Amino acid sequence: MIMRQRTGLIALAAVTAIVLSWVFVRPVASATDPSVAKYIVGDEKSGYVYLDAQTRAMEDDDISNPGFLWVDKGKTLWNTVDGSAGKSCAACHGAAESSMKGLAATYPKIDPHSGKLIDIEQRINQERTQRMGAAPFKWESQELLALTAYVKLQSRGLPVNVATGGPAHQYWLAGKQYYETRRGQLNMSCAQCHVEYAGQHLRADTLSQGQINGFPAYRLKWQTIGSVQRRFRSCNVKIRAQPLPYGSPEYVALELYIASRGQGLPIETPAVRK
Amino acid sequence: MSPAIAAPTAAQPALVKYAVVNGGIPVSLTGVPGDPARGKAVVLDRKLGNCAACHRIPLDAPFQGSLGPDLSGVAARLSVPQLRLRIVDADAINPATIMPAYYRVAGINDVAAAFRGKPILDAEQVEDVVSYLATLR
Numbered sequence: 001m002i003m004r005q006r007t008g009l010i011a012l013a014a015v016t017a018i019v020l021s022w023v024f025v026r027p028v029a030s031a032t033d034p035s036v037a038k039y040i041v042g043d044e045k046s047g048y049v050y051l052d053a054q055t056r057a058m059e060d061d062d063i064s065n066p067g068f069l070w071v072d073k074g075k076t077l078w079n080t081v082d083g084s085a086g087k088s089c090a091a092c093h094g095a096a097e098s099s100m101k102g103l104a105a106t107y108p109k110i111d112p113h114s115g116k117l118i119d120i121e122q123r124i125n126q127e128r129t130q131r132m133g134a135a136p137f138k139w140e141s142q143e144l145l146a147l148t149a150y151v152k153l154q155s156r157g158l159p160v161n162v163a164t165g166g167p168a169h170q171y172w173l174a175g176k177q178y179y180e181t182r183r184g185q186l187n188m189s190c191a192q193c194h195v196e197y198a199g200q201h202l203r204a205d206t207l208s209q210g211q212i213n214g215f216p217a218y219r220l221k222w223q224t225i226g227s228v229q230r231r232f233r234s235c236n237v238k239i240r241a242q243p244l245p246y247g248s249p250e251y252v253a254l255e256l257y258i259a260s261r262g263q264g265l266p267i268e269t270p271a272v273r274k
Numbered sequence: 275m276s277p278a279i280a281a282p283t284a285a286q287p288a289l290v291k292y293a294v295v296n297g298g299i300p301v302s303l304t305g306v307p308g309d310p311a312r313g314k315a316v317v318l319d320r321k322l323g324n325c326a327a328c329h330r331i332p333l334d335a336p337f338q339g340s341l342g343p344d345l346s347g348v349a350a351r352l353s354v355p356q357l358r359l360r361i362v363d364a365d366a367i368n369p370a371t372i373m374p375a376y377y378r379v380a381g382i383n384d385v386a387a388a389f390r391g392k393p394i395l396d397a398e399q400v401e402d403v404v405s406y407l408a409t410l411r
Contacts, residue, residue: 097307186374197372201337203326203338204336240389242387
């Protein structure tokens with residue numbers, strides 16, 4: 001019932017936002033605008049800061065924010081028994097509001113068992129396979145997006161806090177190198193668009209710093225929520241570069257590097273983007 | 275940084291060889307002048323030049339970008355050979371530029387399969403763009 005009402009509201013809000021974004025060309029907030037101040041930390045700016053007021057308003061209201069469709073589904077999954085161990089997430093972790101608070105803000109992180117860097121999606125699937133005896137969710141499946149959004153929501157407002165030293169350092173370096181390397185037929189690097197030209201207009205888009213504190217994020221263009229790695233793949237496709245497979249070590253390392261660029265920015269999941 | 279002669283490599287069989295002289299490519303890649311009307315279409319086409327993604331151009335195109343300089347009057351600033359090198363291989367002028375090399379396939383990494391080994395524009399399209407730019411005085 002509540003779900004159905006929300007879907008209607010969201011469809012209306014989505015259409016309105018798209019129409020408005022055509023009418024008002026590039027209404028970018030100034031960095032001194034108090035309505036965006038919460039997503040600016042020092043020189044770091046979340047993608048929120050580069051959005052028009054309508055899209056920001058859509059994100060800010062949990063009822064109109066379409067990402068909450070997935071959050072709601074994630075909450076159900078949290079409490080659903082699955083796998084041979086006959087357990088749900090809640091069976092071991094209790095209420096996510098307390099047990100998951102702040103956790104996702106520290107990912108990607110070194111997994112102490114394998115010594116490898118893993119992101120929050122991989123960690124969720126590790127819980128499923130190793131503790132629940134359940135099959136891992138596929139990347140970009142509704143289930144994995146929903147549970148990731150729900151777990152990350154428990155860190156909303158808390159600062160990104162990833163470790164880049166010690167065993168994580170080699171991954172951080174690899175991510176930095178990926179970020180700074182030009183690639184694709186258009187031969188561009190992530191850094192050229194998101195560091196050198198952040199704030200400039202690339203046709204109708206305002207280039208943001210490409211921060212990832214809001215992922216999984218609902219994108220109006222996608223009409224769905226998407227993972228951070230889906231966003232990486234879209235940017236690679238745009239410059240006619242070979243996108244990497246979901247969950248590839250290069251992309252996880254890239255997540256760590258970008259998260260560290262936005263260290264201290266508040267988690268914003270589920271963000272709304274154009 | 276910019277080689278006097280673009281070294282033809284095995285990976286670049288289909289590309290016309292050209293010589294860089296004084297910061298420009300003096301000879302047309304096709305041997306004949308381009309067509310400015312076709313060039314204008316290539317400049318606007320989002321799958322070809324897509325130049326307005328980054329540049330302001332004195333044309334009726336919505337949402338022009340701000341990454342590169344305004345191209346109004348560019349032919350008064352740059353000669354035709356200079357314009358040609360800028361389109362063919364902007365890296366030869368500024369190795370750190372974000373502007374794509376429109377007629378180069380060597381030394382570019384991780385290209386998606388559908389575009390591998392192919393330049394963004396063919397020689398004729400490059401000449402058409404150059405002849406259009408030459409009208410921007």
